[in-house]
Amino acid sequence: MTSIQLHGLTKRYGNVTAVDDLTVDIRPGSVTGFLGPNGAGKSTTMRMLLGLVRPTSGTATFDGRCYGDLPHPARTVGALLDPAIFHPGHRARSALRVVAASAGTSDARVEEVLDGVGLGNVARRRVGGFSTGMRQRLALAGALLGDPETLVLDEPSNGLDPEGMRWLRGFLRRLADEGRTVLVSSHVLAELAQSVDDVLIISRGRLVTHGSMRNLLDRHRQTDLEELFLDLTTTGGPS
Amino acid sequence: MNPTLTAELRKLRATRTTAAAALVVAGLSGVIAVANVVLAGKEQNPPLDADTFQHIVRAPTAIVGFAMLVVGVLASAGEYRHNTIVPSLLAQPRRARLAVAKVLAVGIVGLVFAAASAVVSSAVGWLLLSSRGAPGADFGPVPSGLLVLGGTAALYGVLGVGLGLLLRNQAVAMTVALVWYFVVEQIAPQVLGAPHASTWLPGGAADAFNRLGDPAGGSAAGLVAAWVGGGLLTAYALLLAALATVVLVRRDQA
Numbered sequence: 001m002t003s004i005q006l007h008g009l010t011k012r013y014g015n016v017t018a019v020d021d022l023t024v025d026i027r028p029g030s031v032t033g034f035l036g037p038n039g040a041g042k043s044t045t046m047r048m049l050l051g052l053v054r055p056t057s058g059t060a061t062f063d064g065r066c067y068g069d070l071p072h073p074a075r076t077v078g079a080l081l082d083p084a085i086f087h088p089g090h091r092a093r094s095a096l097r098v099v100a101a102s103a104g105t106s107d108a109r110v111e112e113v114l115d116g117v118g119l120g121n122v123a124r125r126r127v128g129g130f131s132t133g134m135r136q137r138l139a140l141a142g143a144l145l146g147d148p149e150t151l152v153l154d155e156p157s158n159g160l161d162p163e164g165m166r167w168l169r170g171f172l173r174r175l176a177d178e179g180r181t182v183l184v185s186s187h188v189l190a191e192l193a194q195s196v197d198d199v200l201i202i203s204r205g206r207l208v209t210h211g212s213m214r215n216l217l218d219r220h221r222q223t224d225l226e227e228l229f230l231d232l233t234t235t236g237g238p239s
Numbered sequence: 240m241n242p243t244l245t246a247e248l249r250k251l252r253a254t255r256t257t258a259a260a261a262l263v264v265a266g267l268s269g270v271i272a273v274a275n276v277v278l279a280g281k282e283q284n285p286p287l288d289a290d291t292f293q294h295i296v297r298a299p300t301a302i303v304g305f306a307m308l309v310v311g312v313l314a315s316a317g318e319y320r321h322n323t324i325v326p327s328l329l330a331q332p333r334r335a336r337l338a339v340a341k342v343l344a345v346g347i348v349g350l351v352f353a354a355a356s357a358v359v360s361s362a363v364g365w366l367l368l369s370s371r372g373a374p375g376a377d378f379g380p381v382p383s384g385l386l387v388l389g390g391t392a393a394l395y396g397v398l399g400v401g402l403g404l405l406l407r408n409q410a411v412a413m414t415v416a417l418v419w420y421f422v423v424e425q426i427a428p429q430v431l432g433a434p435h436a437s438t439w440l441p442g443g444a445a446d447a448f449n450r451l452g453d454p455a456g457g458s459a460a461g462l463v464a465a466w467v468g469g470g471l472l473t474a475y476a477l478l479l480a481a482l483a484t485v486v487l488v489r490r491d492q493a
Contacts, residue, residue: 002263050331052325052492087254087321094253102246112424142326212434 001028001179002076002149004049008058011044011205018044020205021058026183026198028149031176033225034185034197034212036136037233041205042185043081046154050079062150074103078143079152083135083159084144088128092119092138095127103146118167132159140168141208150181157188169195193225203233243331247314247344250323256313257348257486259284260306261355267297268356276371278369287368290455292376295364297384299356300449305420307349312416314345315483316409328492336403338484345400351365357385358394383452389444390469394476398441401479404487435461444471 004026011019018075019041026032036042047053049060051067061076062070086095094109114120117137122130127138136159143151151172157165172195176182183200186192199216201208209216209232213225222228251257280286285415318324331337368376399416406412424442425446437443438461446467462468 047492050327054491071331073332081325082322085322085325087250087317089255094249098246098249098253099326099330101249102242102327103241123299123390173338176412 001027002063002181004150004181004183005061005064006058006089007061009045009060010054010057011041011050011053012047012056013235017205018201021084022205022207023058024200024207024210026181026200028132028181029176029179030197031172031182031184031195032198032200033192034200034202035189035229036185036202036208037163039204039234040202040233043154045080045202046081046152046183046185049152050081051076052081072104072146072189074099074104074148075146077150077152077178077201078146078148080136080143080156081138081152082155083132083139085139086127086135089126091124091126092130093123095138096141099142100145103169104144105147109147113144115138115146117141118164129173131162133164133213141185144228148180151175151183153182153184155186156184157186157191165191189226190224199225199228201229201232208232243336243340244343246327246330246437248341248347251310251344251348254313254317257310260310260361261352262316264299264303264352265355265359267302268360269363271295271298271302271358274369276364276367276373285455287371287373288407289374289377290380291373292364292368292378293380293384294355294455296381297362297387297449297453298366299360299377300388300391301445303349303352303356303388304391304445307345307392307396308399308416308420309413310348310352311345311396311401312403312409312412313399315341315400315403316407316412317403319407320409324492334488335484338400338480341400341404342397342480345396346350346393349394349396350389353389353392357388377454380452380454387449387451387469391448391472394472395445395451397476397480401476401483404483422440438463440470441472441475444475446466448472 006022006024008016009019009022022045034042048055049067067073067077092114093110096114097107100107102111112229113122119134119137119141130138140156157168160168171180172184178228196213198211199213200210217223220228220231222231274299275291275295278284279291318327327337328334402416403412406415424440425439428436445461445468447462447465451465451469
């Protein structure tokens with residue numbers, strides 16, 4: 001079981017502070033909803049966690065290890081940051097086999113995840129002809145290739161149809177029940193509320209709150225996640 | 240094989256542009272072989288002799304090199320265009336290793352392109368020379384011709400990878416490659432009345448390298464010795480690849 005630790009994580013671009021001294025521990029065996037208004041610094045935080053962006057200061061680690069220091073990063077952490085991460089001229093199967101090769105997983109696993117995300121019957125089609133929802137499923141398949149203990153997902157429900165949303169909800173729940181760590185950002189709060197255990201909210205790069213969704217709702221006398229989010233990000237500010 | 244290198248080779252194999260470029264190279268190699276035989280002895284072309292076969296083998300070198308320059312740019316800048324750089328960096332966060340794998344993969348594809356060119360030009364050339372009763376071929380210079388063909392293809396591929404990783408924007412990288420290859424190295428020296436200006440540039444170095452082991456090559460005005468040309472082209476390719484690697488390692492991937 002892997003936990004995620006952010007410690008004093010900060011990123012500045014010139015005079016602009018995108019992420020400001022973020023310190024959080026995200027526990028395994030839970031789905032943590034990562035929330036914040038547009039430009040709050042969620043994507044930058046995820047990119048620092050995954051070694052794509054270098055922090056100005058602080059650390060982002062998985063059980064104390066930076067992503068780049070993990071012995072088998074793609075088999076430890078599965079990430080979905082953007083559905084458009086495959087060459088449009090590649091067939092779905094070929095695109096995943098490229099990722100499988102670099103992750104050190106077998107081609108048989110490619111077939112498993114394609115079936116798992118419901119794309120087994122279109123594996124020979126070129127990615128350029130896929131709908132947004134199909135690309136999202138393919139990107140999710142890429143994240144799952146290494147059967148990782150931790151998942152970092154940025155807006156995974158984008159473009160999914162209602163059936164896909166329902167599938168994703170059950171899927172995230174199952175992963176957390178298996179003891180995996182799931183960090184998922186989304187703006188579809190009503191949807192997210194049905195699958196998350198914990199909530200991490202940031203605004204203007206700073207931590208607003210972090211904890212069990214149930215406890216936070218009780219503490220702030222709110223009945224749903226959307227009201228809690230609006231209450232904390234429009235009037236509350238960092239605490 | 241190293242997983243990152245395997246992934247890079249799979250990427251190139253799955254991309255239609257690579258296959259299309261290989262077919263174009265093979266086709267043009269055949270056309271050049273036909274032209275070498277059919278036009279022999281006409282105008283200022285040398286007649287068919289023992290050297291014709293080895294000339295046919297090394298004649299497509301510039302075309303294979305240019306094709307690999309394009310493949311190299313597409314293999315690197317294309318990663319940014321299609322955002323495939325993100326899964327590449329997630330799978331191999333040690334970025335220098337990713338850059339080395341990309342260079343090796345494109346270098347290997349360059350050797351495959353050179354082999355395809357050599358097979359087609361040799362087969363076509365041999366058939367035509369035999370049917371015309373040409374003098375027996377001197378095979379002595381053929382190995383050096385193959386070395387030049389493969390080396391130029393691999394090194395131009397590496398130049399393309401370096402350029403693409405450095406500039407990231409595929410259209411800009413391709414434009415820079417085309418302008419450099421055709422305008423800076425070929426047209427500008429003629430227009431400016433300084434035909435030897437590109438002697439020490441990659442194109443001049445490649446021209447010099449192409450004379451390696453060619454009995455008819457000799458030393459030409461404005462070209463360095465063949466082995467110096469080969470070394471110079473290698474140095475350009477490795478320097479550009481090293482610079483691109485340093486930038487890749489230091490740059491944030493937004």
